[in-house]
Amino acid sequence: MPKFESVDHLNEYRRQLRARRDPSQPQVLVCAGPGCLPLGSEEVAAAFRAQLEERGLGAQVALKASGCHGLCARGVRVLLRPQEIAYQKVTPDDVPEIVETTLVGGGVVERLLHEEPETHEICRHKGDIPFYRSQQAIVLRKLDVIDPESLDDYLALGGYRSLRKIFFEMTPDEVIEAVERSGLRGRGGGGFPTGRKWRICRDTGDPVKFVICNGDEGDPGAFMDRAVMEGDPHAVIEGMIIGAYAVGARRGYIYVRHEYPLAVKRLQLAIQQAREAGFLGRNILRSGFDFDIQISQGSGAFVCGEETALIASIEGHIGEPMPRPPYPAVSGLFGQPTIINNVETWANVPEIINMGPEWFAAIGTEGSKGTKIFSLVGAVHHSGLVEVPMGTTLRQIVFDIGGGIPGGKAFKAVQTGGPSGGCIPAEFLDLPVDYDSLQQVGSIMGSGGLIVMDETSCMVDVARYFIGFLYEESCGKCTPCREGLKQLKKIYEDITHGRGEEKHLTLMEDLCAVMASASICGLGQSAVNPVLSTLKYFRHEYEAHIRDKKCPALVCRPLLKYTIDPETCTGCLACVRECPVGAISGVKKEAQEIDQELCIKCGLCFEVCQFDAVRRE
Amino acid sequence: MDAARLEAILSRYEGEPYDLIPVLQEIQDNYGYLPKDEVKEVARRLNVPLTQIYSVATFYKMFTLVPKGRHQIKVCLGTTCHLKGGLRLVDSLSSRLGVEVGYTSKDGQFSLETVGCLGSCAQAPVMMVDDRYFARVTVDKVPKILKLYQS
Numbered sequence: 001m002p003k004f005e006s007v008d009h010l011n012e013y014r015r016q017l018r019a020r021r022d023p024s025q026p027q028v029l030v031c032a033g034p035g036c037l038p039l040g041s042e043e044v045a046a047a048f049r050a051q052l053e054e055r056g057l058g059a060q061v062a063l064k065a066s067g068c069h070g071l072c073a074r075g076v077r078v079l080l081r082p083q084e085i086a087y088q089k090v091t092p093d094d095v096p097e098i099v100e101t102t103l104v105g106g107g108v109v110e111r112l113l114h115e116e117p118e119t120h121e122i123c124r125h126k127g128d129i130p131f132y133r134s135q136q137a138i139v140l141r142k143l144d145v146i147d148p149e150s151l152d153d154y155l156a157l158g159g160y161r162s163l164r165k166i167f168f169e170m171t172p173d174e175v176i177e178a179v180e181r182s183g184l185r186g187r188g189g190g191g192f193p194t195g196r197k198w199r200i201c202r203d204t205g206d207p208v209k210f211v212i213c214n215g216d217e218g219d220p221g222a223f224m225d226r227a228v229m230e231g232d233p234h235a236v237i238e239g240m241i242i243g244a245y246a247v248g249a250r251r252g253y254i255y256v257r258h259e260y261p262l263a264v265k266r267l268q269l270a271i272q273q274a275r276e277a278g279f280l281g282r283n284i285l286r287s288g289f290d291f292d293i294q295i296s297q298g299s300g301a302f303v304c305g306e307e308t309a310l311i312a313s314i315e316g317h318i319g320e321p322m323p324r325p326p327y328p329a330v331s332g333l334f335g336q337p338t339i340i341n342n343v344e345t346w347a348n349v350p351e352i353i354n355m356g357p358e359w360f361a362a363i364g365t366e367g368s369k370g371t372k373i374f375s376l377v378g379a380v381h382h383s384g385l386v387e388v389p390m391g392t393t394l395r396q397i398v399f400d401i402g403g404g405i406p407g408g409k410a411f412k413a414v415q416t417g418g419p420s421g422g423c424i425p426a427e428f429l430d431l432p433v434d435y436d437s438l439q440q441v442g443s444i445m446g447s448g449g450l451i452v453m454d455e456t457s458c459m460v461d462v463a464r465y466f467i468g469f470l471y472e473e474s475c476g477k478c479t480p481c482r483e484g485l486k487q488l489k490k491i492y493e494d495i496t497h498g499r500g501e502e503k504h505l506t507l508m509e510d511l512c513a514v515m516a517s518a519s520i521c522g523l524g525q526s527a528v529n530p531v532l533s534t535l536k537y538f539r540h541e542y543e544a545h546i547r548d549k550k551c552p553a554l555v556c557r558p559l560l561k562y563t564i565d566p567e568t569c570t571g572c573l574a575c576v577r578e579c580p581v582g583a584i585s586g587v588k589k590e591a592q593e594i595d596q597e598l599c600i601k602c603g604l605c606f607e608v609c610q611f612d613a614v615r616r617e
Numbered sequence: 618m619d620a621a622r623l624e625a626i627l628s629r630y631e632g633e634p635y636d637l638i639p640v641l642q643e644i645q646d647n648y649g650y651l652p653k654d655e656v657k658e659v660a661r662r663l664n665v666p667l668t669q670i671y672s673v674a675t676f677y678k679m680f681t682l683v684p685k686g687r688h689q690i691k692v693c694l695g696t697t698c699h700l701k702g703g704l705r706l707v708d709s710l711s712s713r714l715g716v717e718v719g720y721t722s723k724d725g726q727f728s729l730e731t732v733g734c735l736g737s738c739a740q741a742p743v744m745m746v747d748d749r750y751f752a753r754v755t756v757d758k759v760p761k762i763l764k765l766y767q768s
Contacts, residue, residue: 035739038750072739220695223736258642258679259735261748297642300678302733316637316665318676375738377697383739415696451696451738465699469733475676578756580712602708607756 001151004278006286007164010155017156025062026103027081028052029144030090032065033231034223035072035384037262040091041065044076047092051099061103064153067143067231071131072384074114079126079144086126087112117381117403131382134401136363138371139347140387143231148266151273154234160279162238162353166245167287175246176202179349182357183369188214188305188342189420189446189522191368191435194349201247201329201337209249210338211240213346214310215256215263218302219418220469222449224373225343227385229256229263232347233270237293239346241279242353244291247339252293255310258300267295302419302473306521307332307340309475320477321521342447344373364390368434372448376402379409379454391432394424398452409454413537417446419466419473420526422533423459442533444526458555459538460545464492466530474523481524484515488531496556500546505535554616557601561617564605566591568613575605575614618654622647627662634665637673641680650684678732686721686728688766690746695734697741702755706742707731709756713763726767 180195332338381403422443740752
């Protein structure tokens, strides 16, 4: 890779690169995204490498480990281009057949194709699969076609071409104006207009400013930022260069959680490649603009996703938020004006410059422009990453894209926005999803976690889970959050242990009112959403726990009773071996019995029984 | 204290107070915990009070002041894993290894931890042993997974 001295040099390199690439060359793209890695995608890629070598096809076929292909539920996914054949659930054992049938023979391995759960429609090409058909990919569009470790792959698809436009055709003010006109709002949770934030920062006139990419994706159930950092790291860097030029910053930080080691590795490599190619460093492409980026790793604290806590963490302190104002755009890192945007926001910026703000503003709703990535998980057939225009309804996301609820179970709720979000019931399935509509029903967009729950989920337990999570993660600085969460946690323990009282419900509402208005940062202010939304839409479940001492969904452990049906039990002793407290006794090949005094209701016996002999009520 | 080992880490930094967290991260990765003597030396070299290091080391979850086991087990308790029975995995591991969450087994082989979210939600419940992910883990798979690491 040369060091690009000018835009002409870059354009010439790109032209030659494209001329060298044969669009009809067979490509095998093995998904190495967050969903497929744990399913063994590295082994699948290794099997392809070995097979291609063995058959002497190593030079003719381009084998790549790509970023996330989206449909994680059917991993390991393999995409064969240029035909766009999408294989699913591929194991190393399937590889010889794929090579023989598709790469050599030009046919299709039918058994590895996608089958729709309800209609049993077989989909040969990626574009035929309903999951992909209803999406519109801007940020995710390159993830399944490039090797994230190859700068050439990024350049061949037009990477870094926005730099010509901003450096040589636009003033920093015009860049900010373009981002303002696009209507882009922060994808990390708050939804603050990105262009306005940049203008506030630029208008300070301070000569020393910083830009930060917030990659501290801590919301349980959200993995879109991980997928983008791992799958298209140069898009984040390109976005940050544009932002830095617009506000006049010389230095940037990418703050990534240490739980995402692959994202750290990919970003480090991408930064190094960008430096060597001259996209970072001094006098970038002879524009006279200097900018460089370094990585700062999180150390495991959810609150560091909050911007002032993140800044404290980069400065070497514990992640305690500061009251705002002043906002970081005025006084941020080391007291200097600082722009913080999240990964998905930065990754949108290059396309806004390339395609123009009007193109972007034409997508989405009145108040929320562009697309949003959701991590669609939980009780849904097609869990994975989806990118849809703002304003797509929950029904379209859960049923058309997600394929609906498995096992013939009934939809109960969808939880959005992570621990700061709420649970939305079935009556709002036709709600067009954007920042404002979600807020109106008591939830938030957050970073885009979208967890589908069916009748087997207990909404009291879900709220208890989030309160427990936030209690652990509260930094403890301000009283409403620290003490409020402690009290809420205690009340949830009482309710789920059968000690709940009617007055608890009003007490919880009172506590929430104080926390929402008096906590310093978003963690405490929005911690009330899981509580209030479940109290509002699923009050009957709370009442069942309090009045009848029952958990209707059979989730809350202390309210359950496990017994063994002597008719069905075969006496295999699997439950006896698993029981952690020795509460199950009996003779081999005879029916077992659970000692109710000893039983801790962990449900391990229920899970290991192969004969459905353990009853839960 | 192995001075050369610590020096190799400190030499990559400017020695400013804001280097504290990356330096501690490297020590944690390198030693598996934050040894007392090394931490004292870091305080001296970065000109940071020992109390601030203690505050940082106990605030962030990745740091520990006691050595961890040979293999680190992390069970994901993100929302999806919670809904799909992640807690039962914790119970099963805890009972099989005889170790509570946050502690190390007596033989020093395994440390058991729970984490907020590993970001592989589509494969819930998920657990990790060292750097390897295990997808869609049911309780009956636990003994097989442990066997891979029990020497």
